[in-house]
Amino acid sequence: xxxxxxxxxxxxxxxxxxxxxxxxxxxxxxxxxxxxxxxxxxxxxxxxxxxxxxxxxxxxxxxxxxxxxxxxxxxxxxxxxxxxxxxxxxxxxxxxxxxxxxxxxxxxxxxxxxxxxxxxxxxxxxxxxxxxxxxxxxxxxxxxxxxxxxxxxxxxxxxxxxxxxxxxxxxxxxxxxxxxxxxxxxxxxxxxxxxxxxxxxxxxxxxxxxxxxxxxxxxxxxxxxxxxxxxxxxxxxxxxxxxxxxxxxxxxx
Amino acid sequence: xxxxxxxxxxxxxxxxxxxxxxxxxxxxxxxxxxxxxxxxxxxxxxxxxxxxxxxxxxxxxxxxxxxxxxxxxxxxxxxxxxxxxxxxxxxxxxxxxxxxxxxxxxxxxxxxxxxxxxxxxxxxxxxxxxxxxxxxxxxxxxxxxxxxxxxxxxxxxxxxxxxxxxxxxxxxxxxxxxxxxxxxxxxxxxxxxxxxxxxxxxxxxxxxxxxxxxxxxxxxxxxxxxxxxxx
Numbered sequence: 001x002x003x004x005x006x007x008x009x010x011x012x013x014x015x016x017x018x019x020x021x022x023x024x025x026x027x028x029x030x031x032x033x034x035x036x037x038x039x040x041x042x043x044x045x046x047x048x049x050x051x052x053x054x055x056x057x058x059x060x061x062x063x064x065x066x067x068x069x070x071x072x073x074x075x076x077x078x079x080x081x082x083x084x085x086x087x088x089x090x091x092x093x094x095x096x097x098x099x100x101x102x103x104x105x106x107x108x109x110x111x112x113x114x115x116x117x118x119x120x121x122x123x124x125x126x127x128x129x130x131x132x133x134x135x136x137x138x139x140x141x142x143x144x145x146x147x148x149x150x151x152x153x154x155x156x157x158x159x160x161x162x163x164x165x166x167x168x169x170x171x172x173x174x175x176x177x178x179x180x181x182x183x184x185x186x187x188x189x190x191x192x193x194x195x196x197x198x199x200x201x202x203x204x205x206x207x208x209x210x211x212x213x214x215x216x217x218x219x220x221x222x223x224x225x226x227x228x229x230x231x232x233x234x235x236x237x238x239x240x241x242x243x244x245x246x247x248x249x250x251x252x253x
Numbered sequence: 254x255x256x257x258x259x260x261x262x263x264x265x266x267x268x269x270x271x272x273x274x275x276x277x278x279x280x281x282x283x284x285x286x287x288x289x290x291x292x293x294x295x296x297x298x299x300x301x302x303x304x305x306x307x308x309x310x311x312x313x314x315x316x317x318x319x320x321x322x323x324x325x326x327x328x329x330x331x332x333x334x335x336x337x338x339x340x341x342x343x344x345x346x347x348x349x350x351x352x353x354x355x356x357x358x359x360x361x362x363x364x365x366x367x368x369x370x371x372x373x374x375x376x377x378x379x380x381x382x383x384x385x386x387x388x389x390x391x392x393x394x395x396x397x398x399x400x401x402x403x404x405x406x407x408x409x410x411x412x413x414x415x416x417x418x419x420x421x422x423x424x425x426x427x428x429x430x431x432x433x434x435x436x437x438x439x440x441x442x443x444x445x446x447x448x449x450x451x452x453x454x455x456x457x458x459x460x461x462x463x464x465x466x467x468x469x470x471x472x473x474x475x476x477x478x479x480x481x482x483x484x
Contacts, residue, residue: 006320006321009320009321010320010321010322010323010324010325011324013321013322013324013325014324014325014328017325033343034343034344099457099461100457102415102418102457102460102461102463102464103453103456103457103460104418104419104422104423104434104456104460105419106419106422106423106426106427106434107422107426107434107437107453107456109426109438110426110437110438110440110441110442110449111263111441111449111453113438113441113442114262114263114441114442114444114446114449115263115264116263186333189333190333190334190335190423193333193335193336194335194338194423194426194427197335197338197339197427197428198426198427198438205335208336208339209338209339209428211339212339212340212342212343213339213342215343217343220339220340220343221340223336223339224332224336224337224340227332227333227336228328228329228331228332228333228336229331230331231330231331231332231333232327232328232331234331235327235331
């Protein structure tokens with residue numbers, strides 16, 4: 001099979017999934033309340049996007065996710081650089097970080113609610129803090145794994161510590177930072193959706209929860225499709241960032 | 254806090270947390286909550302993981318199948334598992350089935366993709382030798398493909414279990430009033446920070462032990478093949 005056959009076949013397989021879904025619902029094999037037909041779901045979704053407030057809600061959720069991601073990436077890179085470049089900080093802090101790491105990021109929600117109450121900024125903080133881990137740990141590794149001779153060369157040339165971090169450390173850690181940011185964005189989307197569900201703040205998470213509670217299953221499936229689309233957009237964006245920031249890696253894969 | 258005398262509903266003294274943890278262990282509540290979290294993980298990983306494993310093996314063995322399934326996978330995989338929390342609530346109500354379904358969905362994808370890559374990464378020469386020796390197709394899979402891919406499949410399982418724990422606790426925090434996740438958020442909402450942090454400590458300990466145990470098992474099972482695997 002050549003390339004086009006494969007692509008066409010792949011599209012046909014995906015289409016047949018939707019056709020099967022439509023046939024199953026039309027034949028009444030499942031109750032429409034549990035699984036509405038794709039046609040009616042997409043109809044509802046389209047109406048919600050063009051006439052309703054679904055588009056605004058999607059943008060709200062995506063904004064929250066992106067701000068959280070930006071904060072997590074920035075914070076993770078800066079902190080990771082500080083810890084990674086100082087041997088003492090690494091020895092003192094790494095065991096604690098390793099202990100905190102297995103805690104699911106979403107457990108920060110109850111802590112955030114208990115400490116700061118239900119405010120939008122609390123949710124943003126929880127997203128940023130929860131998504132900082134995937135960036136922080138690889139970044140520490142990236143900054144600490146610099147060739148020792150580079151340290152010596154830099155010292156001989158009288159490079160300041162800050163300049164060393166920017167000119168030697170950061171480029172060395174960049175692949176780790178980008179790989180961490182990739183995991184971080186996925187975490188951000190999850191924490192954002194759960195955070196919205198728990199704190200009932202405006203966004204897709206709350207919308208689909210409300211849709212399920214009031215048995216509006218086409219709205220629910222529409223929301224799930226939108227969240228899937230956000231995930232697809234994220235993946236595309238990350239692939240783009242990876243290609244721009246670390247072109248040699250993209251060439252390898 | 255003790256130093257300044259501030260009262261807080263969000264923080265607790267370490268000594269209070271330790272006392273709360275002891276209480277929870279003494280009356281057995283912490284074990285009950287842990288079982289409520291672990292049971293859906295076991296069911297979800299068993300069902301979702303097995304399905305992912307089988308389809309992953311199939312896609313790993315057949316390049317054509319993998320290429321044909323590519324778009325469908327790319328369309329469904331990005332759906333965040335938490336997005337189907339409301340759906341499973343609608344279908345199953347609250348309880349163990351709903352949580353297991355979400356965990357199964359969350360585990361299915363990484364298991365499928367990692368198994369596919371593990372099987373596809375098996376040295377082609379092994380298959381050539383097998384074909385030369387006249388080994389039937391079924392035996393090629395059981396005797397060559399699976400053992401060669403086993404260490405990486407195990408790594409996939411380890412990763413999947415980590416994801417399962419996260420998804421379980423998240424589901425409990427968001428919707429399902431059982432298990433450790435619910436214990437944490439209900440303690441927080443009823444202004445018992447000591448109990449909340451006690452459960453959190455326990456959860457961190459569980460996660461850490463899970464990772465430690467799985468890593469040790471990895472070394473035990475695959476010895477040489479596990480060298481270079483980070484703990």
